[in-house]
Amino acid sequence: MRYNIPRNVRGVSKTACALAVWTAISLGGGWQGFAAGADRVVTDFGAVADGKALNTKNIQRAIDECTAAGGGVVRIPAGTFLTGSLVLKDHVTLCLDSGAVLLGSTRLEDYEPHVPKLRSYTDVHYVDRSLIYAEKAKNVAIVGRGMIDGQGKADSFRKKPYKQRPYMMRFVECRDVLVRDVTLKNAAMWVQHYLGCSGVNINGVTVDSLANANNDGIDIDSCEFVRVANCHISSVDDSIVLKSTTHLPCRHVTVTNCNLKSLCNALKCGTESHSGFEDITISNCTIYDTKLSGIALEAVDGGSLRRVIVSGISMVNVANPLFIRLGNRARPLVKQDGETSDAKPSVAALHHVIIRDVVATGGDKIGCAIAGIPSHPICNVHLSNIHLTMAGGGDAELVEREIPENETSYPEYFMFGELPAYGLYCRHVDGITMNNITLDHVKPDARPAIVLDDVKGADLFRVVTGNTETARLLTLNVEQLRDRDKEIETTGGKSTQ
Numbered sequence: 001m002r003y004n005i006p007r008n009v010r011g012v013s014k015t016a017c018a019l020a021v022w023t024a025i026s027l028g029g030g031w032q033g034f035a036a037g038a039d040r041v042v043t044d045f046g047a048v049a050d051g052k053a054l055n056t057k058n059i060q061r062a063i064d065e066c067t068a069a070g071g072g073v074v075r076i077p078a079g080t081f082l083t084g085s086l087v088l089k090d091h092v093t094l095c096l097d098s099g100a101v102l103l104g105s106t107r108l109e110d111y112e113p114h115v116p117k118l119r120s121y122t123d124v125h126y127v128d129r130s131l132i133y134a135e136k137a138k139n140v141a142i143v144g145r146g147m148i149d150g151q152g153k154a155d156s157f158r159k160k161p162y163k164q165r166p167y168m169m170r171f172v173e174c175r176d177v178l179v180r181d182v183t184l185k186n187a188a189m190w191v192q193h194y195l196g197c198s199g200v201n202i203n204g205v206t207v208d209s210l211a212n213a214n215n216d217g218i219d220i221d222s223c224e225f226v227r228v229a230n231c232h233i234s235s236v237d238d239s240i241v242l243k244s245t246t247h248l249p250c251r252h253v254t255v256t257n258c259n260l261k262s263l264c265n266a267l268k269c270g271t272e273s274h275s276g277f278e279d280i281t282i283s284n285c286t287i288y289d290t291k292l293s294g295i296a297l298e299a300v301d302g303g304s305l306r307r308v309i310v311s312g313i314s315m316v317n318v319a320n321p322l323f324i325r326l327g328n329r330a331r332p333l334v335k336q337d338g339e340t341s342d343a344k345p346s347v348a349a350l351h352h353v354i355i356r357d358v359v360a361t362g363g364d365k366i367g368c369a370i371a372g373i374p375s376h377p378i379c380n381v382h383l384s385n386i387h388l389t390m391a392g393g394g395d396a397e398l399v400e401r402e403i404p405e406n407e408t409s410y411p412e413y414f415m416f417g418e419l420p421a422y423g424l425y426c427r428h429v430d431g432i433t434m435n436n437i438t439l440d441h442v443k444p445d446a447r448p449a450i451v452l453d454d455v456k457g458a459d460l461f462r463v464v465t466g467n468t469e470t471a472r473l474l475t476l477n478v479e480q481l482r483d484r485d486k487e488i489e490t491t492g493g494k495s496t497q
Contacts, residue, residue, distance in 0.1 A: 039073035039095065040066050042081065049079025051103055056084040056110065066092050071139070076100040076146060084110030085166075088134040088142075096146025096182055104131045104188070106154035108164055116172040118196045120245040121272060121334050122221065126162045127189050130170040134177075141178035142169070152188035152211030165189040165212065171197050180204055186211035191235070193219045196248055200226040207233040210263075216241055217262075222248035222275065229254075234261040239290075241268040244275045244303055247333070251278040258285045266290045266318070269305055270298030270325075271411055273348055274333050277305045284312040294318040294360060297353060298411045300327035302345025310355045320413040321360035321388050324381065326350040326372040326428075328407045351379035355386065363390035367419035367447075372428030373407045377456075384435040390422050392441025392466070399447055403427070421451040423465070431457040440466040 040062045043049070047058040059074070063086065066072045071091025078099030084107075088094065096102060105111070111129035117136075131150055134140050142148075150168045151157070157165050168187040171177050176199040183206040184191050191209050193216075194200050200223055209215040217233035220226050221243040233239040239260040244250045250269075260266040266287040269277045276299070287294045294315045299305040305326075315321055330344040350372070367390065372378040399420045406415050419425040423439030426432060432455060439449040449465035452458055 039075045041075045041077060043077060047081055049077070049081055051080035051082055051101075053082060054084065054105065054110065055081050056086065059083055059086055063087070063089060063092055063094075076102055076144075083131070085112040085130060086132050088132060088137055088140045090137050091139045093141040093143060094132075096142070096144035096148070098145040100144065100146030102146070102148045104148070104150040104166070104168070106151050106156045108156060108166070111166040114170075115338075116195070118173050118246060119334050119336050119338050120195060120221070121331070122193065122195065122245055124334050124338055124340070127165065127167050128163065129166040130168070131166055132169045134170075134174050135172040137171075137174045139176045140171070140174060141180070142182055143178065143180045145181055147183040147185055149185045150187040150211070152186045152209070152215065154188075157188040157212060159213070162189065162214070165214075167191075167193050169193070171195070171200075173197065175199055177201070178203075182206075183208065185209060187215050188212050189214050190216045190219050192217070193221060194223050194226070195221045196246060197223045198225055202228045202231060204230045207231070207235060209235050212236065217260075219243060220250060220253055221272075222246040222250055223253070224251050226253040228256070228258065230257045232259045236263045238262060238265045238268045240266070242277055242280065243270070243272040244277065245272045245334070247275055249275040249278055249303070251280075253280045255282045256284050260285060260287045260290070262290045262292070264291060265293045265296045267294065267310070267313075268296040268298070269308065270296065271300055271329070272331065273299040273301045273303040273305065274345060276303030276348075278307055280308045282310045282313075285314075287313065287315040287318055290315070290318045293320040293323040293413045295321065295355065295358075296323045296325075296411075296413070297350070298323075298325045298327070299348035299350045300325065300329040300411050301331045302348050304349040304351075306349070306352045308353045311357050313358045313360075315358070315360035315362070317362040318360055319362070319364045320366065320368060321358065321363055322355065322368045322370075323411075323413040324350070324353065324370040324378060325411040326376060326378050327409070327411055328373060328376075329410060330408065347373070347376045349376075353380070354382045356382075356384040358386045358388075360387070361389040363388055365391045365393050365418060365422075366414055367422050368424050369413065369416060369419060370424065370426045370429060370432070371416070373405060374428060374454075377428045377430040377454075379429075380431040381429065382433045383437060384433075386436070387438040387440070388423060389440045389442065392422055392443035392445035394418060394422050394445045394447040396446040403453075419451070420447060421449060422447045423449040425451050425453070426455050426458075427453040429455045429458075433459045434461070434463055436462045438464045
């Protein structure tokens with residue numbers, strides 16, 4: 001099959017367009033956006049690039065005409081174009097030239113409410129307006145070297161309730177979505193929300209969104225077959241977060257080669273986990289200047305988090321490198337009629353997690369927790385080739401401190417207070433392997449590097465700590481376990497201890 005690049009795509013090189021087409025084709029199902037004829041320039045539809053005139057109807061007319069013709073490119077040339085809500089439709093590519101700025105209106109009434117057929121907690125309790133919206137659309141794309149600015153710093157949006165702030169971009173039950181190379185700046189709420197979509201490719205996107213609260217960089221919600229690559233994200237809220245706010249799981253998601261900075265968490269699964277997370281890989285990312293967790297895996301609203309692999313992560317100035325939490329907040333699921341269910345979800349499950357090749361510095365005094373709840377342990381966690389440098393400074397009293405369960409609390413790494421271990425505190429865990437782990441601290445610390453509390457099936461090998469006495473005791477404990485295993489073998493499975 002032949003895919004033609006229109007000759008009159010100006011401001012974006014043919015090479016860049018060809019790459020966008022090839023990326024889209026690789027998702028499966030082909031690509032219609034560039035193949036269906038000449039592009040439509042929004043200025044030909046009366047759009048004015050003065051940053052003052054509202055161009056919503058002009059740009060939407062270009063999109064609608066493009067769709068009616070079977071698809072194509074709607075091009076935003078260099079200049080600043082003010083707009084309210086735009087709705088993308090089948091086979092339409094919105095292409096922003098270098099120097100183009102799509103500027104979101106600061107008036108809430110310029111954003112059309114949309115209630116999607118796929119109901120979730122997000123539209124019922126959070127937001128029902130978006131700058132760019134698509135629902136059940138096929139082969140849609142936003143590409144180019146231009147910028148989308150949501151003007152989230154405006155007084156009309158600052159510190160306003162959820163319902164009075166629009167998302168920047170929202171795709172609901174769409175298939176084959178491409179977002180490539182654009183810069184997304186100053187969202188009033190979440191920057192990108194992908195809900196119930198299949199075949200999403202987010203590549204080379206820059207997010208600079210420190211304008212308002214709740215500025216998640218990318219929210220992948222109840223989606224499947226998603227690739228996020230080569231993105232640079234600086235956000236107030238979580239940088240890249242996976243959610244499951246519907247009856248659909250979030251699965252087959254790959255995140256790779258990203259640079260992340262957040263005033264909250266950088267890479268996160270949760271908190272909403274109603275239908276769970278399956279088959280997730282995160283690799284080759286750098287995280288810097290992040291206030292909460294670098295890696296946070298959380299299942300607290302039912303569902304199952306399983307088969308998750310995190311590898312090749314470098315962190316600097318990250319308060320908490322690793323936080324894994326199975327809890328029971330049990331937020332009810334929103335039904336498809338928009339009503340909140342009366343039934344609480346069952347307790348979540350969290351198992352088969354591999355985290356390897358992680359280096360982190362700048363960790364704070366609290367320590368890292370891997371914590372389930374009584375009778376509901378986290379299962380089968382494998383940690384290898386990990387070097388964490390924490391702040392230290394803990395005193396001996398913390399070792400004996402009673403740690404609250406906080407079973408129903410919102411999960412964050414500081415939810416238990418300062419932990420009995422300066423490195424890894426593991427509680428209610430069934431099956432954990434640590435291989436080639438180095439746990440260091442900057443200030444002297446009276447706490448051990450690792451504390452295991454209600455943990456079964458622990459296997460520690462090549463654990464190096466910043467506390468000589470702790471290292472000696474750990475080695476002794478490991479040798480005692482091995483000697484016991486040998487004795488059980490020689491006595492026919494019966495321990496003599």
